[in-house]
Amino acid sequence: MRQLDDSQLRRLEEHKYSCMSVSLMDPLMQKWWCWLVEQCPLTLAPNLITITGLAINIFTSLILVYYSPDAKQEVPRWACFLCAFGLFIYQSLDAIDGKQARRTGTSSPLGELFDHGCDSLSTVFVSLGVSCSVRLGMLPYWMFFQCMMAVTLFYCAHWQTYVSGTLRFGYIDVTEAQFGVMAIHMVSVILGPEFWAMKGTSVLSPVVPLSLILVPAVLIAWKSPEGLFLQDPTIYLLTFGCVAARVTNRLVVAHMTKSEMAYSDASLLGPAALFLNQYFNCPISEKYLLYCVCAYVIYDLIKYCRQVCLEICEHLNIMMFTIIPKYPQTKATSSMEKNGSSSKYMTRSKSKVKNN
Known part of the structure; x- marks a missing residue:
């Protein structure tokens, strides 16, 4: 059974990507992203860049899940660092896939769909990884709320795009949130995962x-x-x-x-x-x-x-x-x-x- 009929495919050909961003950190990262895409060979497909970043992000997040399947055990510090580094790689590759497509003249609706589809899956694993890093399983209802809120906000962003026709990024958006998650992982690396839960009382309780x-x-x-x-x-x-x-x-x-x-x-x-x-x-x-x-x-x-x-x-x-x-x-x-x-x-x- 086909998922897209002929009329949908014809309208897909007319689709034009529209995006508006006022993100605080994106302009700061543009120099790094522009330099990085120049290092990519012109024969490298943009979708391959996207799927590689997703695979790295999933793999590093699953390492934390392996050591703490219920997000209650302390995970190794090196695993937290690896997860933060994996997220940084994913962020960088996710930012340059569109640049690579324009650079090679291979921009298409498939690339946009592929990019956002990978982002939707990455959101789940990023949420699980940070939950393991801070031992959020000690508070299971808050862990549920955090993970569901992440996917809900992602859905709402694309709901807004569906209604307005333009994908909008605010002052504090995806890039800033990803750096926030990396910072949390680095706290676990420097101070240890036990920092987040000492003697059964979470230090996050008054801070959050x-x-x-x-x-x-x-x-x-x-x-x-x-x-x-x-x-x-x-x-x-x-x-x-x-x-x-x-x-x-x-x-x-x-x-x-x-x-x-x-x-x-x-x-x-x-x-x-x-x-x-x-x-x-x-x-x-x-x-x-x-x-x-x-x-x-x-x-x-x-x-x-x-x-x-x-x-x-x-x-x-x-x-x-x-x-x-x-x-x-x-x-x-x-x-x-x-x-x-x-x-x-x-x-x-x-x-x-x-x-x-």
């Missing part, structure tokens, strides 16, 4: 929620087409300040209860909504969405604080804003205690008499 606040706060303000922060600085800071307060309160609770800091938090849905709205070219007014998110995070913060305080009051049998009065002792009781004739002393004396 904070980064999930600061990074979106900067990116959303930076990329906002409406100048969201400059237009409503107080509401913007109040929104992200309340999210930070919520996460900080959870950190305090985790410390006092001697428990692990959870990655997930309901208040993070607010920054996620603002981020996704920008990702899809702001179908909802940013100002309107910001006010809605602000109201939500304030409500969520109050609800969380109230619930925690009530649960503690119930457990410790205390009141939150009132004090139960303690009745003063009578003069007779006080004189008895001073003379050593209180009930507890009398009880002790009676027991001594009985024993004698």
Whole structure:
């Protein structure tokens, strides 16, 4: 059974690749990529470059999976370095396959499809590799979220391309994310995989929620087409300040209860909504969405604080804003205690008499 009919194949001939990038790191890497493609012989097929990079990336990622199949065991430092190096090779080859196609006059829709198909598969193995490197299997639900979020964002990027006809790369996009993954691997190389999980408590627990606040706060303000922060600085800071307060309160609770800091938090849905709205070219007014998110995070913060305080009051049998009065002792009781004739002393004396 054929996957493409004749009409699809005819329309494929008319397809033109369209891309727009404002990536911060791509201009810095262009000199390396341009030099690298010049080293390739003109007889080297662009698709062969793509598949070679993918094979290296998969192989180096599978080494980590071999040593830690459930992402809970410590992996060798050299394996983390090899995975980071494999990802760098994949990134470089993935960047020059299109240059090689234009250089040799062999650009075609097949090359674009082949490139993106390899990228979709690479996303899975990159996610698995970094999970093994930081022993994310100790927190399986966060591992699931991280891997599924990676493939979801990749899908959303091509969904946007399907709708708009242009593949868009933001300020912080694929290249920056890949270097971020390489940096994580290098931390495991230098400090050891045990750095990420010491004595059963992950050092990522307090760091990840904070980064999930600061990074979106900067990116959303930076990329906002409406100048969201400059237009409503107080509401913007109040929104992200309340999210930070919520996460900080959870950190305090985790410390006092001697428990692990959870990655997930309901208040993070607010920054996620603002981020996704920008990702899809702001179908909802940013100002309107910001006010809605602000109201939500304030409500969520109050609800969380109230619930925690009530649960503690119930457990410790205390009141939150009132004090139960303690009745003063009578003069007779006080004189008895001073003379050593209180009930507890009398009880002790009676027991001594009985024993004698």
